[in-house]
Amino acid sequence: MIRRSAHLRSLIRYFDVGSSVSKLGAYKFSSRAASSLLQAIEPSTDSSANDDEKTAIDWNNLGFGLMPTDYMYTMKCFKDENFTQGQLSRYGNIELSPSAGVLNYGQGLFEGTKAYRRGNGHLFLFRPDQNAIRMQNGAERMCMPSPSIEQFVDAVKQTALANRRWIPPPGKGSLYIRPLLMGSGPILGLAPASEYTFLIYASPVGIYFKEGLAPLNLYIEDEFHRASCGGAGGIKSITNYAPVLKALRRAKERGFSDVLYLDSVNKTNIEEVSSCNIFLVKDNVLSTPATNGTILKGVTRISIIDIARDLGYQVEERSIPVEELLSADEVFCTGTAVGVVPVGRITYEGRRVEYRTGSRLVSQELYSTLVGIQTGLIEDKRGWVVEID
Numbered sequence: 001m002i003r004r005s006a007h008l009r010s011l012i013r014y015f016d017v018g019s020s021v022s023k024l025g026a027y028k029f030s031s032r033a034a035s036s037l038l039q040a041i042e043p044s045t046d047s048s049a050n051d052d053e054k055t056a057i058d059w060n061n062l063g064f065g066l067m068p069t070d071y072m073y074t075m076k077c078f079k080d081e082n083f084t085q086g087q088l089s090r091y092g093n094i095e096l097s098p099s100a101g102v103l104n105y106g107q108g109l110f111e112g113t114k115a116y117r118r119g120n121g122h123l124f125l126f127r128p129d130q131n132a133i134r135m136q137n138g139a140e141r142m143c144m145p146s147p148s149i150e151q152f153v154d155a156v157k158q159t160a161l162a163n164r165r166w167i168p169p170p171g172k173g174s175l176y177i178r179p180l181l182m183g184s185g186p187i188l189g190l191a192p193a194s195e196y197t198f199l200i201y202a203s204p205v206g207i208y209f210k211e212g213l214a215p216l217n218l219y220i221e222d223e224f225h226r227a228s229c230g231g232a233g234g235i236k237s238i239t240n241y242a243p244v245l246k247a248l249r250r251a252k253e254r255g256f257s258d259v260l261y262l263d264s265v266n267k268t269n270i271e272e273v274s275s276c277n278i279f280l281v282k283d284n285v286l287s288t289p290a291t292n293g294t295i296l297k298g299v300t301r302i303s304i305i306d307i308a309r310d311l312g313y314q315v316e317e318r319s320i321p322v323e324e325l326l327s328a329d330e331v332f333c334t335g336t337a338v339g340v341v342p343v344g345r346i347t348y349e350g351r352r353v354e355y356r357t358g359s360r361l362v363s364q365e366l367y368s369t370l371v372g373i374q375t376g377l378i379e380d381k382r383g384w385v386v387e388i389d
């Protein structure tokens with residue numbers, strides 16, 4: 001038992017999150033077939049025998065910077081048609097019309113999921129179907145066709161397997177997989193593009209925040225907003241991210257880790273952080289802002305809610321006034337890139353509040369359980385983990 005939790009703790013230091021596909025068998029065949037085909041046509045991708053041999057990487061110092069890998073996946077379709085067949089190719093620049101919808105009108109979405117390596121060497125994904133569903137919802141909002149769930153998951157698998165030598169050893173990080181969907185066809189007047197590109201690339205990553213594993217120091221922003229009612233805050237549109245850069249840069253220059261945004265109508269309720277969701281714990285009850293269209297429905301967020309309820313915690317999804325956050329016992333953030341990370345301090349209108357950190361945190365218990373499910377130490381009752389080799 002002690003050894004098990006020590007192992008878990010060491011994994012938690014580096015691991016992040018993911019989630020589940022129930023029809024695993026169906027996906028397994030197509031990925032394997034694609035992988036064998038790739039190996040047949042291009043022997044250099046046959047990395048299964050010596051995954052690490054050809055990759056001279058300092059796995060101990062991975063951050064969250066781009067480290068280009070070998071292959072990317074591309075699939076295209078025309079407006080009003082469905083995606084049909086995609087393919088892997090060498091990672092590299094893509095050609096785009098200067099009048100592409102994505103460049104001119106921001107008609108684009110992205111996703112983020114991860115491939116991990118287990119202690120036994122096997123590779124897995126966490127709930128890639130949830131990313132596929134989120135991309136479909138976003139595509140509907142942005143007037144784009146989207147890959148089916150099966151196409152999306154299979155493409156993620158193919159990308160992970162083709163770049164398998166870049167998947168870090170267990171406990172050292174993961175392969176961050178970035179699916180994109182964009183209007184790539186030329187358009188001049190404001191309208192949906194005539195052609196769409198679904199593209200996936202990958203990069204090995206470690207810890208997201210430059211502070212490493214230290215609790216976050218958040219700044220509550222009341223001048224800039226991330227999303228508004230009826231806008232696109234609830235989907236992973238590329239247009240949600242550049243507008244927060246100014247607030248983020250300003251906060252970082254002042255020594256904060258990230259920014260927590262408020263609702264744009266009354267500036268009284270908390271929403272989310274630039275790239276992660278937020279939870280508070282008060283008297284052992286967990287609360288997180290409800291997702292009503294201005295907050296991203298994080299895959300990690302919903303997984304942590306399920307885990308917390310399984311563990312007997314009461315979890316509330318509702319509006320949370322900033323004053324309530326300031327009186328919480330514990331606060332933490334969740335996201336595929338960031339994992340489950342405690343918040344140590346929050347500053348609001350010049351007032352600084354400190355939260356419980358250290359050991360015996362609720363967030364630690366939840367993250368241990370999540371990582372336990374991912375690594376196979378805890379039973380994966382919901383079929384969240386998708387083995388890919």
Ligand SMILES: Cc1ncc(COP(=O)(O)O)c(C=O)c1O
Pocket residue numbers: 112272273274275276277296297298299300301334335336337
């Ligand atoms: C704005 C925002 N909120 C929350 C999240 C967390 O979502 P997930 O857990 O699916 O990574 C992300 C990351 O994708 C994000 O960009």
